Each structure stands twice: as C-alpha cells, then as structure tokens.
Amino acid sequence: xxxxxxxxxKMKPQFQKGGKFEKLHSTFDAFETFLFVPDITTSRGSHxxxxxxxxxxxVIVVIALIxxxxxxxxxxxxxxxxSIGETATFWDNVLFGLGKVLPIIVVSYVVGLGIEFAFAQIxxxxxxxxxxVSGMLIPLVLxxxxxxxxVALSTAFAVVIGKEVFGGTGMxxxxxxxTARAFLxxxxxxxxxxxxVWIAEKADAFSGATPLAEAAASVSSGxxxxxxxxxxxxxxxxxxxxxxxxxxxxILIGAAILIITGVGSLRIMLSVVVGGLFMGGLLNIFAxxxxxxxxxxxxxxxxxxxxxxxxxxxDPVTASQTNKGKLIFGFLVGIMAVLIRVLNxxxxxxxMLAILLMNVFAxxxxxxxxxxxxxxxxxxxxxxxxx
Amino acid sequence: MPKTIKLTxxxxxxxxxxxxxxxxxxxxxxxxxKPTDFIGVFPRLQVKEGxxxxxxxxxxxxxxxxxxxxxxxxxxxxxxxxxxDKRLLLEIKIEADGRDEFVxxxxxxxxxxxxxxxxxxxxxxxxxxxxxxxxxGVVANPDVKPKAVHISAFDTAPLAPDYDFIIQGKxxxxxxxxxxxxxxxxxxxxxxxxxxxxxxxxxQCKNVTINTFSGPxxxxxxxxQIHHLDPINKGDIVWVVGVQEVVAIGRLFNQGRYNxxxxxxxxxSEVIAPAYYKTxxxxxxxxxLKGNVNEGNNRYISGNVLTGTRIRPDNYLNxxxxxxxxxxxxxxxxxxGWAMPGFNKFSISRSFFSWLNPxxxxxxxxNKHGGERAYVxxxxxxxxxxxxxxxxxxxxxxxxxxxxxxxxxxxxEVEPEDFALCxxxxxxxxxxxxxxxxxxxxxxKEMS
Numbered sequence: 001x002x003x004x005x006x007x008x009x010k011m012k013p014q015f016q017k018g019g020k021f022e023k024l025h026s027t028f029d030a031f032e033t034f035l036f037v038p039d040i041t042t043s044r045g046s047h048x049x050x051x052x053x054x055x056x057x058x059v060i061v062v063i064a065l066i067x068x069x070x071x072x073x074x075x076x077x078x079x080x081x082x083s084i085g086e087t088a089t090f091w092d093n094v095l096f097g098l099g100k101v102l103p104i105i106v107v108s109y110v111v112g113l114g115i116e117f118a119f120a121q122i123x124x125x126x127x128x129x130x131x132x133v134s135g136m137l138i139p140l141v142l143x144x145x146x147x148x149x150x151v152a153l154s155t156a157f158a159v160v161i162g163k164e165v166f167g168g169t170g171m172x173x174x175x176x177x178x179t180a181r182a183f184l185x186x187x188x189x190x191x192x193x194x195x196x197v198w199i200a201e202k203a204d205a206f207s208g209a210t211p212l213a214e215a216a217a218s219v220s221s222g223x224x225x226x227x228x229x230x231x232x233x234x235x236x237x238x239x240x241x242x243x244x245x246x247x248x249x250x251i252l253i254g255a256a257i258l259i260i261t262g263v264g265s266l267r268i269m270l271s272v273v274v275g276g277l278f279m280g281g282l283l284n285i286f287a288x289x290x291x292x293x294x295x296x297x298x299x300x301x302x303x304x305x306x307x308x309x310x311x312x313x314x315d316p317v318t319a320s321q322t323n324k325g326k327l328i329f330g331f332l333v334g335i336m337a338v339l340i341r342v343l344n345x346x347x348x349x350x351x352m353l354a355i356l357l358m359n360v361f362a363x364x365x366x367x368x369x370x371x372x373x374x375x376x377x378x379x380x381x382x383x384x385x386x387x
Numbered sequence: 388m389p390k391t392i393k394l395t396x397x398x399x400x401x402x403x404x405x406x407x408x409x410x411x412x413x414x415x416x417x418x419x420x421k422p423t424d425f426i427g428v429f430p431r432l433q434v435k436e437g438x439x440x441x442x443x444x445x446x447x448x449x450x451x452x453x454x455x456x457x458x459x460x461x462x463x464x465x466x467x468x469x470x471x472d473k474r475l476l477l478e479i480k481i482e483a484d485g486r487d488e489f490v491x492x493x494x495x496x497x498x499x500x501x502x503x504x505x506x507x508x509x510x511x512x513x514x515x516x517x518x519x520x521x522x523x524g525v526v527a528n529p530d531v532k533p534k535a536v537h538i539s540a541f542d543t544a545p546l547a548p549d550y551d552f553i554i555q556g557k558x559x560x561x562x563x564x565x566x567x568x569x570x571x572x573x574x575x576x577x578x579x580x581x582x583x584x585x586x587x588x589x590x591q592c593k594n595v596t597i598n599t600f601s602g603p604x605x606x607x608x609x610x611x612q613i614h615h616l617d618p619i620n621k622g623d624i625v626w627v628v629g630v631q632e633v634v635a636i637g638r639l640f641n642q643g644r645y646n647x648x649x650x651x652x653x654x655x656s657e658v659i660a661p662a663y664y665k666t667x668x669x670x671x672x673x674x675x676l677k678g679n680v681n682e683g684n685n686r687y688i689s690g691n692v693l694t695g696t697r698i699r700p701d702n703y704l705n706x707x708x709x710x711x712x713x714x715x716x717x718x719x720x721x722x723x724g725w726a727m728p729g730f731n732k733f734s735i736s737r738s739f740f741s742w743l744n745p746x747x748x749x750x751x752x753x754n755k756h757g758g759e760r761a762y763v764x765x766x767x768x769x770x771x772x773x774x775x776x777x778x779x780x781x782x783x784x785x786x787x788x789x790x791x792x793x794x795x796x797x798x799x800e801v802e803p804e805d806f807a808l809c810x811x812x813x814x815x816x817x818x819x820x821x822x823x824x825x826x827x828x829x830x831x832k833e834m835s
Contacts, residue, residue: 037724041753045820046810047692051732053757055725170761262736321765374795381620
C-alpha cells in the first residue's frame with residue numbers, strides 16, 4: 001500500500017491550488033479519501049474523534065441494502081420465468097436478474113456520481129457520500145424493465161432538482177431516490193404503473209398484477225380480494241414488484257443491520273409500522289368495501305411499505321430531525337401510505353407519495369417540537385411579582 | 388439522604404493510561420501566565436521584562452474591568468513577554484527564584500470579615516479569577532450576586548483526575564473556601580458529588596447543599612448539573628468554581644497568601660507511568676513529563692482529551708486545568724480505513740466490530756477519521772447531551788447568527804465543554820465546541 005500512497009503523494013501537488021489539474025481537485029480528493037482515510041488531525045476542540053465518519057455510515061446503509069438487492073436480482077429472474085411458463089434453476093434466475101438489474105445500477109451510479117462530482121468541483125466542495133446510498137436506492141425502487149435512459153433521466157432529475165439546487169447533501173427537502181421515482185411515475189406513468197411493468201419481459205398472457213393492484217381491483221368490482229399469492233409469498237417476496245421492495249424478510253435483515261449499528265432510526269421505523277397498522281385498523285372498523293376490510297398487517301408486507309419504512313422514511317436529512325418529531329413523522333407516513341392506497345384508486349402504491357408528502361411537512365413538525373422546547377424554557381422564568 | 392439525579396445519556400470513552408493513585412512531587416522553575424486562558428479579557432500589563440514579582444503580585448489587569456487582577460503564582464523574575472499576531476499577549480513567563488516571597492494578604496476567618504472585605508481580598512490576591520461565571524464562562528463580575536455557586540466534585544471526562552484522591556488532606560482549606568463562597572453569596576453553594584464517592588472531605592462539608600449525580604460523561608460537567616438542578620434563565624448569573632480553586636481560596640484565608648499548589652493527573656496512553664503530581668498553577672509541564680513519555684510523535688494536552696488545549700512538552704499548565712494528557716498524534720493515512728471491520732476502533736455507533744468487546748480500553752490518536760461534511764445524521768448529539776436542549780438546532784442557530792433563536796434554544800445554559808462529546812461523535816467532523824464558543828461570544832457582545 002505504501003507504493004500506492006507514494007504515487008498519490010506524488011500526484012497530489014498537481015491537483016492542489018496552482019497545480020496543473022487544479023480544476024479536478026474535488027475528484028482527486030474523492031478518490032484519495034476513498035483509498036485512504038486522510039491524515040488530518042484535530043486542531044481545536046476535542047483532540048480525539050469517533051472512528052465513524054460519513055463514508056462508514058453510508059457504507060453501512062449500502063450493506064443493509066444488499067439482502068434486498070440480492071433477493072431482488074433473483075426474484076426478477078424468478079418472476080420472469082414463471083410468467084413465460086418455463087422452469088428455471090436458481091442460477092438461471094440470478095443470471096437473468098443480473099442482466100436486468102446490473103445495468104440499472106451502473107447507470108444510476110454513473111449518472112448520479114458524475115453530476116455530484118461536477119457540482120462538488122464547481123462549488124469547490126468535497127464530494128459528499130450521500131449518493132452512495134441514493135445510487136443504490138434508485139434501482140431498487142424501479143420496476144425491472146425500466147429503460148436505461150429513463151433511469152439516467154430520473155437520476156439526473158433527482159440529483160439536480162431534488163438535491164443540488166437546495167445546496168447539496170444535507171440541504172435537500174425531498175428524498176432523492178423517491179424524487180427519481182416520483183419523476184418517472186408522473187412523467188412516464190405507463191412504465192411505472194399498471195400490471196405490465198412489474199415482471200421483466202413478461203409474457204402478455206400472464207396477469208402479473210401485484211397484490212396491491214389485486215386489492216385495489218376489489219374496490220371497483222365489489223368482490224372479495226383474490227390474491228394470486230399467499231401471505232407467506234408476500235412476506236418472503238416471491239411476488240412481482242419493484243426490484244428491491246418485494247421481500248419483507250430481506251428488508252427486515254437490512255433493518256436489523258441499521259438498528260444494531262445505530263445508523264437507521266428505530267423510532268421512525270416503528271412509528272411508521274404503528275401508523276400503518278393504526279390506519280389499517282381504523283379502515284377495518286369503517287369498512288364499506290373489501291379493500292378497507294383487508295387485515296391491516298397485509299399492508300406491511302405488500303408493495304413498498306416495508307422498503308419505504310426501513311430505507312426511505314429513515315433518511316435523516318429529509319425526515320424530522322428531532323426525536324419527538326421522528327415519532328410524529330413516522331406515524332403520519334404510515335397513516336398516509338395506507339390512506340392513499342385504500343382510498344385513492346389512482347395510486348395503488350401510497351408509500352412513495354406518503355413519504356414525499358411527509359418530507360415536505362417534516363420541517364413543520366420539527367418547528368412545533370422545537371417551539372414546545374422554547375415555551376418550556378420561557379415558562380421557567382419566574383413571573384415578576386406584582387407590586 | 389439527598390436524592391440522586393440519574394443521567395442516562397452520555398458516553399464514557401474508555402482510554403488507556405489512567406493515572407495511578409500515587410502522588411509525586413516536582414518543583415518547577417518556569418511559569419507562564421496565559422491571558423488566553425481567560426475568556427474575554429483585555430490584558431493591561433502591570434510588569435515588564437526583568438521585573439521582580441512575588442507570589443500574589445499583579446501581572447496584568449483587565450482593561451475593561453480594572454478591579455480584576457491577575458497575579459503571579461510564584462516569586463521570581465519576568466523573563467519574557469511573548470506576543471503573537473497583532474501583538475496579542477500570549478504568555479508572561481516567570482522564572483522562579485526559589486525564595487518563596489509572597490504578598491501577605493493577612494489570614495482571617497471569613498466569618499469575621501464583611502462581604503466587601505472578602506471580595507477585596509480575593510480581587511487583590513488574584514484568586515477572584517478562579518471564580519467563573521455562567522453564562523459565557525468568563526471571570527465572574529464582583530458587583531453582581533449570583534443565583535447560585537456550583538462546585539462539581541467529580542470529573543467524568545476520559546482519564547480525568549479523581550478528586551476524591553486529590554482532596555485528601557485538604558479538607559480544612561476546602562471547607563474555608565466554601566465558607567468564603569457561602570458568605571458572599573448568602574449560602575447558595577452547591578457541591579455536586581458523584582454517587583460513588585465516599586470522600587468525607589466532600590460528604591461532610593458544611594454550609595453547602597450536596598447534590599448527588601450518577602451517569603456517564605458529561606455528568607461531571609457543572610453545566611449539565613446546573614441544568615438539572617436549577618437551569619440558567621435569561622438574566623441569571625451562576626458561578627462555577629473548581630475543587631482545587633476552592634482549596635486555593637481556602638488557603639488564602641487560612642494562610643494569608645496565594646499558594647499556587649495544585650495536584651495534577653498525568654495520564655494518557657503515551658505516558659510510561661501515569662500518576663498524580665504535586666506542582667504549581669501555571670507551572671511548566673517539562674519536569675512532569677521528563678523521562679515519563681514514550682518516544683514518538685505525541686500530542687500533549689493541558690486538560691483532558693475532549694476539551695483541553697494542545698501544548699508543547701516544554702509549555703505550561705493552563706490556569707484552570709488539573710491534568711495533562713499525552714496521546715499519539717494521528718497524522719498518518721489509513722488504507723481503506725472506512726471499510727475495515729475495525730475491531731480496535733472506538734465508536735459510539737456499532738458500525739465497527741469493536742462493540743462486540745465492551746470492556747476494552749483504547750489508544751485513540753488525534754486523527755479526525757474522515758473529512759468535514761454537511762450535517763446529515765440526526766439524533767446522534769442527543770445521545771450524548773443529557774440536557775433538554777436541541778443541539779443540532781442550537782448549532783445551526785449559531786451558524787446563521789440568529790441571536791433571538793440562540794437565546795430561545797438555551798445558549799445561556801451551555802458551555803463548549805458540554806458539547807465536547809457531540810463534537811467527538813459527529814460523523815460530519817465539524818468543530819462544534821468552536822461553534823458554541825462563537826455563539827456565546829456573539830451573545831456576550833450583544834448583551835454588553
């Protein structure tokens with residue numbers, strides 16, 4: 001490693017002020033700090049620092065996404081071969097899935113990181129690590145057949161309009177990955193909704209409806225919900241859907257990683273689940289159609305609820321930032337997600353919209369939590385005694 | 388039995404190199420008074436190079452508060468007046484002559500003196516500067532009576548000295564010091580002790596309210612204790628005095644002189660035999676460190692690793708510090724350090740596998756472990772700040788200099804040291820203590 005270090009040290013002056021490649025300073029810095037944790041020491045304040053940094057934190061989230069990613073790759077193949085009626089081995093499924101998923105991931109990272117590097121360069125900032133996570137989240141919330149140009153376009157939109165115009169990482173209001181998905185959802189609805197898109201290269205004859213679509217269909221038909229998948233299929237993820245969202249089990253493994261390491265907020269995750277169950281239960285009580293009467297727990301394992309709860313709602317930048325605010329934020333996300341799913345026939349999946357909506361309200365929630373703190377402080381001051 | 392205030396949030400950083408309970412003695416020859424130890428002072432020198440001073444002779448005064456006098460801890464000669472950029476006064480160096488001459492302020496029982504006489508004695512001897520005032524952490528204003536005086540009898544910072552050990556044999560001076568403070572503040576002295584203490588010197592003190600605390604660092608910070616006992620509101624003034632400063636004040640009244648003796652802990656992973664040393668306030672640390680530190684690139688700190696000041700091994704103790712820490716410098720690169728399992732890395736999070744080994748003690752160096760980034764993570768500072776204060780919001784209000792918001796969010800209640808752990812755990816690697824100090828200075832200027 002010493003040779004590598006020496007090479008970097010030799011190259012470094014050229015990228016610093018006055019050097020030949022001064023304009024590429026941020027890029028060099030990003031690669032150098034990727035290879036080596038820098039030798040910067042503390043100068044003021046605390047002389048020692050926690051070993052944890054932004055890179056480590058973001059990498060933990062990426063690691064937590066791996067179970068959902070691996071399962072997603074396999075499931076893309078699995079669903080495809082079921083739809084065309086062929087029997088396939090485990091490796092057939094994986095190979096097919098890789099062929100579909102890998103290009104999407106590559107496009108998402110290349111486009112997103114390219115823009116991030118460019119902005120860092122223009123602003124003379126370091127490249128922030130936030131996109132390591134967003135770049136993996138975007139593919140996992142897209143249908144497997146999404147054309148690559150759409151991936152590129154939505155990623156560019158999410159990074160530029162969703163993040164950089166607000167000042168970059170840490171300043172954005174909306175979750176970038178969901179911004180990408182919402183952009184596609186509204187710009188190209190045909191590729192993002194309906195029964196056709198959730199299975200890669202689906203045979204036309206095969207239904208391919210997701211459990212949520214089947215549940216929503218019961219509202220107009222008035223008949224009882226006919227799921228073509230069992231509850232355990234939904235939990236383990238043997239259902240059509242976006243690449244990474246189907247397996248509640250894989251997502252739970254990711255959740256465990258996030259909670260044990262302390263990177264993801266348990267508060268938010270729990271309160272989203274409680275909110276979803278609460279709203280589901282409330283709808284059960286006032287049920288006037290089969291969807292409203294559907295057991296509330298099915299909401300948790302169908303569609304993107306689990307994925308959104310664990311990886312999207314917990315985004316520290318766009319969620320509420322106070323601990324109390326997080327509880328309120330999560331609870332409302334759960335309520336809104338189920339509410340949109342069941343009561344708005346235009347949007348069979350409510351999770352994305354619920355989180356984006358609450359992203360917008362998160363600063364307001366924080367405002368009231370902080371105001372309560374301020375009021376407590378003011379109340380402490382003894383009132384002047386009247387003469 | 389008073390009830391214990393249990394704090395649950397916080398973090399004990401387990402470092403190697405705790406000072407052993409042995410007391411060694413050194414007799415330092417060089418001293419330096421550093422005006423930079425005192426926040427907000429505009430020093431006006433009362434001496435010039437070559438002057439002879441006694442223990443208790445004025446060295447400089449505060450230009451804007453001329454009754455506050457900073458005095459020499461020792462008898463000797465002013466050898467150098469060291470200035471920095473813009474003629475900023477950095478150090479007034481004194482070489483001891485070994486004759487131990489002192490200004491006699493007259494021994495007297497505080498009970499026999501009036502408040503004015505007591506305050507006058509403290510101001511003249513320079514020991515008034517040992518009383519710090521909250522908010523802002525400046526030397527107290529002698530014209531304003533505080534709401535309370537708080538003395539924290541324990542320090543929870545990493546490797547911090549054990550005051551139960553330091554106080555041994557100083558019970559009489561400590562009690563006199565408390566009597567002095569109690570007299571001038573009309574019995575508003577709080578002695579905040581650890582639940583685990585058994586030191587009779589503290590527990591049997593008279594003229595004080597004893598409050599008991601338990602919990603991880605920063606439970607020993609007076610700021611945290613005040614917040615839980617009787618928080619500082621807008622307009623409130625609270626005094627904070629350290630244990631050894633109370634002893635020094637006691638000695639002034641028992642012996643009639645400025646006696647600069649203090650006990651400091653020498654600790655840290657790079658110290659060969661960590662121990663306690665009897666030395667003098669403002670003294671050179673050279674004699675203490677000599678032959679007792681591992682070879683290599685070390686960082687020397689006056690104070691603890693979280694809040695102390697970086698010094699060179701031939702520098703001087705800061706006025707208020709009771710410990711010296713030596714840790715390795717961390718100015719080396721680490722290949723793919725962020726990706727390693729990290730069995731030997733200390734973190735509050737469990738993102739390194741070191742959490743599997745909870746009892747382990749660590750050698751931590753001065754490496755920042757990453758570059759500075761935007762504020763992304765939330766909820767982390769709250770884990771180490773046991774106060775009803777929103778740390779991230781307060782930090783941001785300081786960054787955009789919103790005076791009203793800072794006030795509303797509780798800036799009067801905090802000192803940078805209370806946020807030291809926030810700075811330690813911060814994954815964005817920002818300099819939170821500096822930010823808090825900036826905010827306090829902004830407030831101080833705004834309010835004066």
